[in-house]
Amino acid sequence: MKVAILLFDDFETLDVFGPVEILGRLKDYYQISFYSLLGGLINNSHGVSILTKNLDGLKNGGDVFLIPGGTGTRKEVNNGLFIDKIRQISQLSKFVLTVCTGSALLAKTGLLDGKNATSNKRAFNWVMTQGQNVNWIKKARWTIDGKYYTSSGVSAGMDMTLGFLKDVHGIEFAKKAAFDIEYCWNENKDVDGFYEQ
Amino acid sequence: MKVAILLFDDFETLDVFGPVEILGRLKDYYQISFYSLLGGLINNSHGVSILTKNLDGLKNGGDVFLIPGGTGTRKEVNNGLFIDKIRQISQLSKFVLTVCTGSALLAKTGLLDGKNATSNKRAFNWVMTQGQNVNWIKKARWTIDGKYYTSSGVSAGMDMTLGFLKDVHGIEFAKKAAFDIEYCWNENKDVDGFYEQ
Numbered sequence: 001m002k003v004a005i006l007l008f009d010d011f012e013t014l015d016v017f018g019p020v021e022i023l024g025r026l027k028d029y030y031q032i033s034f035y036s037l038l039g040g041l042i043n044n045s046h047g048v049s050i051l052t053k054n055l056d057g058l059k060n061g062g063d064v065f066l067i068p069g070g071t072g073t074r075k076e077v078n079n080g081l082f083i084d085k086i087r088q089i090s091q092l093s094k095f096v097l098t099v100c101t102g103s104a105l106l107a108k109t110g111l112l113d114g115k116n117a118t119s120n121k122r123a124f125n126w127v128m129t130q131g132q133n134v135n136w137i138k139k140a141r142w143t144i145d146g147k148y149y150t151s152s153g154v155s156a157g158m159d160m161t162l163g164f165l166k167d168v169h170g171i172e173f174a175k176k177a178a179f180d181i182e183y184c185w186n187e188n189k190d191v192d193g194f195y196e197q
Numbered sequence: 198m199k200v201a202i203l204l205f206d207d208f209e210t211l212d213v214f215g216p217v218e219i220l221g222r223l224k225d226y227y228q229i230s231f232y233s234l235l236g237g238l239i240n241n242s243h244g245v246s247i248l249t250k251n252l253d254g255l256k257n258g259g260d261v262f263l264i265p266g267g268t269g270t271r272k273e274v275n276n277g278l279f280i281d282k283i284r285q286i287s288q289l290s291k292f293v294l295t296v297c298t299g300s301a302l303l304a305k306t307g308l309l310d311g312k313n314a315t316s317n318k319r320a321f322n323w324v325m326t327q328g329q330n331v332n333w334i335k336k337a338r339w340t341i342d343g344k345y346y347t348s349s350g351v352s353a354g355m356d357m358t359l360g361f362l363k364d365v366h367g368i369e370f371a372k373k374a375a376f377d378i379e380y381c382w383n384e385n386k387d388v389d390g391f392y393e394q
Contacts, residue, residue, distance in 0.1 A: 024243025
């Protein structure tokens with residue numbers, strides 16, 4: 001499957017590279033590419049600069065479309081052209097995965113309306129304003145609604161990616177992927193130690 | 198503190214970006230830069246391309262020098278110039294942290310001789326051959342010996358980085374850093390669920 005990772009300035013580092021580590025190792029199954037609205041180098045505040053392709057190369061969608069979060073989402077939710085392209089690509093993609101505040105970008109497209117979704121705990125109130133018809137679930141390590149997977153904050157993206165592998169390839173495959181990177185996988189999407197009432 | 202991250206082709210994605218996520222968020226304390234032997238773009242097999250500075254800019258050492266692992270270490274242990282520079286920079290740095298097979302590169306310099314260190318479980322036998330006078334500890338999430346921190350495979354680098362924060366800033370600081378990224382920190386360096394006798 002082709003995995004298309006969406007980047008924008010001030011994306012969150014681990015939102016991207018947690019899932020990239022997990023899927024990138026599985027070379028017989030997944031091939032990773034990075035995209036941004038205009039292509040070229042994308043930077044974040046952790047000093048990371050990543051070379052990307054132009055999003056137009058993805059206009060027919062991908063097998064897996066991954067949307068990270070980060071402080072950059074605060075600006076990008078107001079970028080109409082960017083949101084339009086996210087809507088188009090998400091509609092045409094087989095699976096759409098968001099990490100952290102990436103769900104704000106997807107919610108803004110309207111595609112999550114009536115669907116279950118989650119996000120980063122500390123940005124939750126803001127994220128909810130980006131999709132008032134979404135069924136936001138605060139207590140969740142990740143959620144699944146049809147082809148849409150959304151995770152809570154940062155590290156939860158790794159747990160969600162392993163959960164996605166479980167759904168596609170089975171539990172033993174996912175467990176091996178976690179074992180191979182010596183990662184203690186939080187297997188149950190509904191157990192969320194970071195939820196506070 | 199200035200954090201210098203060493204890159205080389207075919208570095209392991211999460212070895213780098215787990216610690217970068219944790220330290221990069223702490224902008225009042227840590228400033229991240231990426232270096233490689235010749236500078237420029239460094240690539241790995243997960244499709245990641247990162248822009249780096251020339252290692253000569255680090256000849257006086259850094260506050261924190263982080264050496265990741267990855268399949269590229271198999272080649273780089275035989276790159277005498279690279280190993281010489283790692284030795285020089287490590288000697289002059291305040292702290293040296295390795296993740297996964299990054300400890301093979303550091304062991305090759307001789308600086309770990311007589312010291313405790315660990316590495317990735319599945320590459321352990323190979324890593325041991327790179328430093329036959331090192332006190333290799335297979336059952337460890339991470340080890341500390343003076344200024345040298347070494348972690349086991351991939352994800353363990355995040356636990357080690359939080360352990361480093363604990364040592365420098367105290368336990369509550371480290372716990373907050375983990376909480377802020379919704380990361381379930383394995384706090385005890387001697388508890389290692391991936392060790393098999």
